[in-house]
Amino acid sequence: MPLLRSCIPSANDPDGPFPLNNLPYGVFSTEDGARRCGTAIGDSILDLTALEAAGLLTAAAQPVLGDDGWNDFMALGPDVWDGYRAKLQAMLAEGADADRLSPYLVPMPLTRMHMPFRVSEYTDFYASRHHAENVGTMFRGKENALPPNWLSIPIGYNGRASSVVVSGTPVRRPRGQVKGPEDDLPRFAPSARFDIELEMGAIVGIPSDGPVSVADADRMIFGYVLLNDWSARDIQAWEYQPLGPFQSKATATTISPWIVTRAALEPFRAPTPPRLRPLLPYLQEPGPMLYNVDLAVTLAPEGHDATTIIRTNYREMYYSAAQQLAHHTSCGCPMRTGDLLGSGTISGPEKGSRGSLLELSWGGTEPVQLDGGQTRTFLQDGDTLTLSGRAVGDGYVVGFGTCTGQVLPAE
Amino acid sequence: MPLLRSCIPSANDPDGPFPLNNLPYGVFSTEDGARRCGTAIGDSILDLTALEAAGLLTAAAQPVLGDDGWNDFMALGPDVWDGYRAKLQAMLAEGADADRLSPYLVPMPLTRMHMPFRVSEYTDFYASRHHAENVGTMFRGKENALPPNWLSIPIGYNGRASSVVVSGTPVRRPRGQVKGPEDDLPRFAPSARFDIELEMGAIVGIPSDGPVSVADADRMIFGYVLLNDWSARDIQAWEYQPLGPFQSKATATTISPWIVTRAALEPFRAPTPPRLRPLLPYLQEPGPMLYNVDLAVTLAPEGHDATTIIRTNYREMYYSAAQQLAHHTSCGCPMRTGDLLGSGTISGPEKGSRGSLLELSWGGTEPVQLDGGQTRTFLQDGDTLTLSGRAVGDGYVVGFGTCTGQVLPAE
Numbered sequence: 001m002p003l004l005r006s007c008i009p010s011a012n013d014p015d016g017p018f019p020l021n022n023l024p025y026g027v028f029s030t031e032d033g034a035r036r037c038g039t040a041i042g043d044s045i046l047d048l049t050a051l052e053a054a055g056l057l058t059a060a061a062q063p064v065l066g067d068d069g070w071n072d073f074m075a076l077g078p079d080v081w082d083g084y085r086a087k088l089q090a091m092l093a094e095g096a097d098a099d100r101l102s103p104y105l106v107p108m109p110l111t112r113m114h115m116p117f118r119v120s121e122y123t124d125f126y127a128s129r130h131h132a133e134n135v136g137t138m139f140r141g142k143e144n145a146l147p148p149n150w151l152s153i154p155i156g157y158n159g160r161a162s163s164v165v166v167s168g169t170p171v172r173r174p175r176g177q178v179k180g181p182e183d184d185l186p187r188f189a190p191s192a193r194f195d196i197e198l199e200m201g202a203i204v205g206i207p208s209d210g211p212v213s214v215a216d217a218d219r220m221i222f223g224y225v226l227l228n229d230w231s232a233r234d235i236q237a238w239e240y241q242p243l244g245p246f247q248s249k250a251t252a253t254t255i256s257p258w259i260v261t262r263a264a265l266e267p268f269r270a271p272t273p274p275r276l277r278p279l280l281p282y283l284q285e286p287g288p289m290l291y292n293v294d295l296a297v298t299l300a301p302e303g304h305d306a307t308t309i310i311r312t313n314y315r316e317m318y319y320s321a322a323q324q325l326a327h328h329t330s331c332g333c334p335m336r337t338g339d340l341l342g343s344g345t346i347s348g349p350e351k352g353s354r355g356s357l358l359e360l361s362w363g364g365t366e367p368v369q370l371d372g373g374q375t376r377t378f379l380q381d382g383d384t385l386t387l388s389g390r391a392v393g394d395g396y397v398v399g400f401g402t403c404t405g406q407v408l409p410a411e
Numbered sequence: 412m413p414l415l416r417s418c419i420p421s422a423n424d425p426d427g428p429f430p431l432n433n434l435p436y437g438v439f440s441t442e443d444g445a446r447r448c449g450t451a452i453g454d455s456i457l458d459l460t461a462l463e464a465a466g467l468l469t470a471a472a473q474p475v476l477g478d479d480g481w482n483d484f485m486a487l488g489p490d491v492w493d494g495y496r497a498k499l500q501a502m503l504a505e506g507a508d509a510d511r512l513s514p515y516l517v518p519m520p521l522t523r524m525h526m527p528f529r530v531s532e533y534t535d536f537y538a539s540r541h542h543a544e545n546v547g548t549m550f551r552g553k554e555n556a557l558p559p560n561w562l563s564i565p566i567g568y569n570g571r572a573s574s575v576v577v578s579g580t581p582v583r584r585p586r587g588q589v590k591g592p593e594d595d596l597p598r599f600a601p602s603a604r605f606d607i608e609l610e611m612g613a614i615v616g617i618p619s620d621g622p623v624s625v626a627d628a629d630r631m632i633f634g635y636v637l638l639n640d641w642s643a644r645d646i647q648a649w650e651y652q653p654l655g656p657f658q659s660k661a662t663a664t665t666i667s668p669w670i671v672t673r674a675a676l677e678p679f680r681a682p683t684p685p686r687l688r689p690l691l692p693y694l695q696e697p698g699p700m701l702y703n704v705d706l707a708v709t710l711a712p713e714g715h716d717a718t719t720i721i722r723t724n725y726r727e728m729y730y731s732a733a734q735q736l737a738h739h740t741s742c743g744c745p746m747r748t749g750d751l752l753g754s755g756t757i758s759g760p761e762k763g764s765r766g767s768l769l770e771l772s773w774g775g776t777e778p779v780q781l782d783g784g785q786t787r788t789f790l791q792d793g794d795t796l797t798l799s800g801r802a803v804g805d806g807y808v809v810g811f812g813t814c815t816g817q818v819l820p821a822e
Contacts (some may be wrong), residue, residue, distance in 0.1 A: 121532065121572055126654055147652050152597050153588055157654040158569035161532055162745040174742035175622070177564055177691065186563050188691045188741075210822070211586070235742065241558050243537055243568040244655020250744035280588065280599045330599075331585035331646065333661035334573040411621070 001267045003396035005094035008105070010042030012094075017390060017399020018042055020092055023085060024258035024401070025070050025223070028111040035114055037065035037073075040258055040401070041092055044105045048088075051104055057091060059084045069117040070259060074205035074222045075337040081205070081222065085263055113168065113257035116225070117203060119161040120338035122253065123328060124199075124229055126155040127319040129273070131347035134359040151277040154319035154327045156341075159229075160250040164340065167226075167256050167403045173381060173410040174251040176235035190410035191232035191248075193364065194379045197345040198297050198355035198387055200314050201227035201255055202321035204339035212329045215286045218322035220335070224265065224291070226256040226387045226403035227342050233358055233378070253342070256387070256403035264398050268292045268391040270315045272323075282330060289320035293391045293400070295346060297355075299370060302382030302406075307370040309360060312346050312353040314389075381409040412678045414807035416505035419516070421453030423505075428801060428810020429453055431503055432678075434496060435669035435812075436481050436634070439522040446525055448476035448484075451669055451812070452503055455516040459499075462515055468502065470495045480528040481670060485616035485633045486748040492616070492633070496674055524579065524668035527636070528614060530572040531749035533664065534739060535610075535640055537566040538730040540684070542758035545770040562688040565730035565738045567752075570640075571661040575751065578637075578667050578814045584792060584821040585662040587646035601821035602643035602659075604775065605790045608756040609708050609766035609798055611725050612638035612666055613732035615750035623740045626697045629733035631746070635676065635702070637667035637798045637814035638753050644769055644789070664753070667798070667814035675809050679703045679802040681726045683734075693741060700731035704802045704811070706757060708766075710781060713793030713817075718781040720771060723757050723764040725800075792820040 004020035005012055011019050018024070018040040028038050028045050036049035049065045051057040059065070059080050064072040073080070090096065126132060129146075136145030149155065165171075173194050179186035205222030212220065229249060236248030271288040293314040300306035324341055345355040354360050357378050360368050367375035379385070385407075389400035415431040416423055422430050429435070429451040439449050439456050447460035460476045462468040470476070470491050475483040484491070501507065537543060540557075547556035560566065576582075584605050590597035616633030623631065640660060647659030682699040704725040711717035735752055756766040765771050768789050771779050778786035790796070796818075800811035 149588075149590075149597070149649055149652065153650055155650070155654055156657050158571055158657070160569055160744055162747050162750075163743075172743055176742050177560075179560075185688070186560070186691065188693055232742065238560055239564055239566070240653070240655075241560070242651070242655070243566055244651075244653070246567050246569070247738070247742040247744065250739075251742045277596070280597065282599055327658070328661075331587050331643065331658040331662045332574075332583055333571055333658065336573050339573075 002394055004089065006041060006092050007094055007096045007098040008042045008044065008092060010044070014395050015397055016042060017397055017401060019396045020089055021393065021396050022260065022264050022398045023088055024260045024264065026116045026258045027069050027114040029114060030106055030110055035067040037070060039088065043108055045108060045111055046101065047104045047106060057087060069115060071118050071338045074117065077206055078219060081261070082263065085261065113166060115166045116257055116259050118338050119164045119340050120336040122159040122161040122164055122340045122342070123156050124159045124249065124342035125319070125324050125344040127317055127324060127344040128346050128355070129318040130316060130349055131345040131355060131359065134347060134354060138363045152280065154324045156324060156328065157244045159253065159342065161340070163250050164253045164255060167254055167405070169252070169254065169405060170408045171230055171252045171254065171405045172408045174232050174235065175410055176232060176247050177238055178234040179238045186238060191234055192378065193233035194407065195231045195233050195357045196297065196379070196385050197229035197231055198295060198310055198312065199227040199229055199345060200293070200343045201225045202325070202341045203259060204325065204335050205337060207337050208329055208335045210329065210332050212326055214283065214322050214326045217325035218289055220325060221262055221321060223259040223261040225259055226389050226400050228254040228385065228387055228403055228405065229342055230254070252405070254403055254405045256401050258401045260398060260400055265291045265391060267393055268398070272320055273318060282326060283323050285320065285323060289322040290315050290317055291391060293389050295387065295389045298386045299376060300384040301370065301374055301380065304372050304374070306386065309368055310353065310355055312348040312355060314346060316346050316348045317343055379407050381407055383407045413805055415500065417452060417503050418505055418507045418509040419453045419455065419503060421455070425806050426808055427453060428808055428812065430807045431500055432804065432807050433671065433675050433809045434499055435671045435675065437527045437669045438480050438525040440525065441517055441521055446478040448481060450499065454519055456519060456522055457512065458515045458517060468498060480526060482529050482749045485528065488617055489630060492672070493674065496672065524577060526577045527668055527670050529749050530575045530751045531747040533570040533572040533575055533751045533753070534567050535570045535660065535753035536730070536735050536755040538728055538735060538755040539757050539766070540729040541727060541760055542756040542766060542770065545758060545765060549774045563691065565735045567735060567739065568655045570664065570753065574661050575664045575666060578665055578816070580663070580665065580816060581819045582641055582663045582665065582816045583819045585643050585646065586821055587643060587658050588649055589645040590649045597649060602645055603789070604644035605818065606642045606644050606768045607708065607790070607796050608640035608642055609706060609721055609723065610638040610640055610756060611704070611754045612636045613736070613752045614670060615736065615746050616748060618748050619740055619746045621740065621743050623737055625694065625733050625737040628736035629700055631736060632673055632732060634670040634672040636670055637800050637811050639665040639796065639798055639814055639816065640753055641665070665814055665816045667812050669812045671809060671811055676702045676802060678804055679809070683731055684729060693737060694734050696731065696734060700733040701726050701728055702802060704800050706798065706800045709797045710787060711795040712781065712785055712791065715783050715785070717797065720779055721764065721766060723759040723766060725757060727757050727759045728754055790818050792818055794818045
C-alpha cells in the first residue's frame with residue numbers, strides 16, 4: 001500500500017508519523033482543559049468529539065466519544081471500527097474539503113495528551129525469547145536459561161491497571177523491601193535497581209466470556225500502543241518467589257497516547273519465528289500475527305542530551321498478542337473491552353537490541369555508555385526515558401508517537 | 412455489645428445471621444429483575460434504593476444507590492458510612508415505626524442476589540502460616556516449607572477481577588496446559604485437580620495514591636465478604652514458574668453477596684499471632700486488625716447431602732488485610748474504590764482446619780471422607796461447595812451468608 005494522500009498537507013510527509021494511512025486514536029485537551037477524542041493527522045489533531053457532536057462524523061446512534069477515552073467506541077466492534085475509519089479517511093483524503101474541517105483541527109503543540117482509554121485490567125507477558133534467555137542466563141545459568149514451560153506457554157502475570165499512566169507522567173522511584181545477598185534481614189529502602197522494559201501493549205476491543213481461538217483473539221484486538229513496564233529489580237528479586245512480581249511492577253506502567261489501530265498495522269504483519277517445540281493446537285497461528293515495527297529507547301540524564309540505548313523490532317517476539325490473548329482465555333477467564341496486554345520485554349539477538357537495562361548492563365556488571373561520558377547500570381533520578389516506534393511502509397510511516405517518563409527521586 | 416433489638420421481629424433471633432448489629436450491604440432483584448441495593452434484616456431485605464428514591468434515607472445530595480452496586484456509596488468515605496449506618500439502625504430499632512417500612516421490606520426467599528459491587532481490581536494473598544507451611548512442605552519439604560521472604564512480606568499476586576462472581580454462579584471446570592511428571596510434553600486437558608480455597612475478601616472503600624500506613628489502610632477498608640478462590644492445581648504446577656499463578660486462578664473467584672461492614676465487625680477485632688521475625692515498621696500494626704470469624708466449608712456431591720469438610724477461623728491469618736493493603740501501596744501503587752483483596756487460604760493448625768482440598772488430602776494422597784461413603788481428593792463434577800462465616804457476639808451473631816458454587820463439567 002502506498003502513502004494515502006491527504007487534504008492536510010503536513011500528513012503527506014513520507015517520513016511523518018501520522019499520514020492518512022495511520023489515523024491513531026487518542027484523548028487530548030487544549031487550554032480549556034476539556035478532554036476530547038481525536039485522531040492525529042500530520043501535525044494536527046482532528047477533534048472527533050466535536051465532529052460527533054456536530055453530527056458530521058458519528059459511529060453510532062448515540063454519542064460514544066466522551067471525555068474518558070475510546071472504550072465505548074471499542075465496544076461497538078469491528079464493523080463499526082471499519083466503517084468509521086473509512087468515513088474518516090474519505091473526509092481527510094486529498095481533494096476533500098479541508099476548509100470544512102479547519103474548525104475541528106488543533107495544532108499538536110497546543111494540545112496535551114491524556115490516557116486514550118480506561119484500562120480494565122492489565123496483563124504483562126514474558127514472551128521474547130532473547131529476553132527470557134538473557135534474564136534466565138543471569139539468574140539460573142546458560143543451561144537452564146529458559147524455564148521448562150517457556151516454549152509451550154506464553155507466560156504471563158496479572159499487573160496493576162491502576163498504575164498505568166500516559167506518556168509524560170513523571171515516575172517516582174519506589175521504595176520497597178530489598179535484601180542483598182549479604183543482608184540477614186530485608187530493609188525498606190528506595191529501589192537502587194530501577195529499570196525500564198520496552199514493550200508493546202495490545203488493547204482488547206471485543207470482550208469474550210470463554211476460550212477463544214488465536215484467530216478470534218486477533219480480531220478482538222483493537223490496536224496497539226508502546227509500553228514501558230517500569231521495574232524495580234531489587235524489590236522483584238526479594239518478593240517474586242513463589243507467586244511472581246507484585247510491588248516491583250506496580251509503581252507505574254507508561255503507555256504512548258495514541259492507539260495505533262490494527263487496521264493501520266495490517267500492511268506490516270510478520271510471522272512469529274520458527275517454533276523450537278511444537279505448540280499445542282489452541283496456540284497455533286493461522287497466519288502472521290506479529291508486526292514489523294521498529295522500536296527504540298533513548299535515555300537523557302537531567303540537563304543532558306538523549307542517547308539511543310536500544311534499537312529492536314516487535315518481530316522479535318516468540319508469541320504474538322493474539323496467542324497471548326487466546327492463552328489468557330483458555331481457562332474461561334472473561335476478557336473485557338479495555339484490557340491491556342503487555343507483550344513482555346522485546347529483546348533482539350544483539351546487545352544493542354536488549355529491551356531493558358538489566359540486560360544491557362548484564363545485571364549491572366557492564367555499564368551502558370551514554371553520549372557525553374556518563375554511564376548507566378540502572379536508572380538515576382532525573383533520567384528521562386523515551387520509547388518510540390514506527391512501521392516503515394512503501395513511501396510512508398505509521399508512527400506510534402512517543403512514550404516518555406522522567407524518574408523523580410524517592411519520597 | 413449486646414443484641415440490638417429491632418422492630419423487625421425476625422432480626423431478634425439470637426442465632427440469626429442478620430440482626431440490627433449487622434446490616435450488611437448487597438444488591439438484589441425480585442421477579443421484575445431490576446437490581447436494587449438493600450440490607451439484610453432478619454429474614455427480609457430492606458430496599459435501600461427505593462428508600463433513597465422516596466427521600467426517606469439518603470447518603471448524599473445525589474442518589475448513590477444504583478443498580479450496579481455499592482461503589483458510589485463506598486467512595487463517599489467513612490463519615491457518610493457511619494452517618495448512614497446510624498440512621499439505618501435508628502429506622503430499624505425496636506420501637507421504630509415498622510409499618511412505615513413495610514412497603515420497602517422484601518422476604519428473602521423472593522429475592523435473587525447479585526454482585527454487591529463492581530470489582531476494580533482483585534489481589535490475592537498467601538498469608539496464613541499454616542497454609543503456607545502445608546503447601547511448602549508438600550512441594551519443598553519440611554525444612555524449606557516457608558519461602559525466605561514469607562515472614563517479612565505479606566506475599567500477594569494480582570488476580571483477575573473479571574472472573575469474580577457472586578455466590579450461586581456455577582463454575583465450569585477449566586481446561587488448560589497440564590504436564591505430569593512422566594509426560595515429555597504438556598497436554599491441553601480438563602483440570603483433574605480442581606480445588607477450592609477458603610478465604611475472606613476485604614473491599615477497599617477509600618482510594619489512595621501513594622504509600623499508606625497500616626492504620627490508614629485499616630480505615631480504607633469498607634467491609635468484608637467470604638471468598639472462594641477456585642484453583643486448578645495441575646495447571647498451576649506447570650505454569651507458575653517463574654511469574655506466578657495465572658490461568659490456574661482465573662476461571663472464577665466466588666464471593667458471598669453481603670458486604671459485612673467493618674463497623675459491624677468492630678466488636679470482633681482480634682490480634683495477629685506473635686511474630687516469628689520482627690516486621691519492618693511500615694507493616695507493624697497499631698492494634699488488633701484481624702477478626703474473630705468462625706468459618707466453615709461444606710461439600711455436597713450432586714444429589715447427596717453436604718458434609719462439613721473444613722472448620723477454621725479468620726484469626727488464623729499471619730497478616731491482616733490492613734497489613735496487606737499497606738504493603739500493596741508501598742511502591743506507590745494506587746488503590747481504588749472497589750479493589751478486592753483476598754486474604755489467602757485460611758488454614759488452622761489441625762487437619763480439619765485446612766482451607767483447601769490440596770491440604771486436606773495432602774496433595775491427593777489422603778482422600779477426604781464424606782458422609783454417605785464417598786471420598787474426595789479434588790473436586791468432582793456436580794460437587795457443590797459452600798463457605799459460611801459467622802462472628803459470635805454476646806447474644807447475637809454477625810453472619811456473612813453463604814458463598815456457594817457448583818462445579819460443572821468441562822466444555
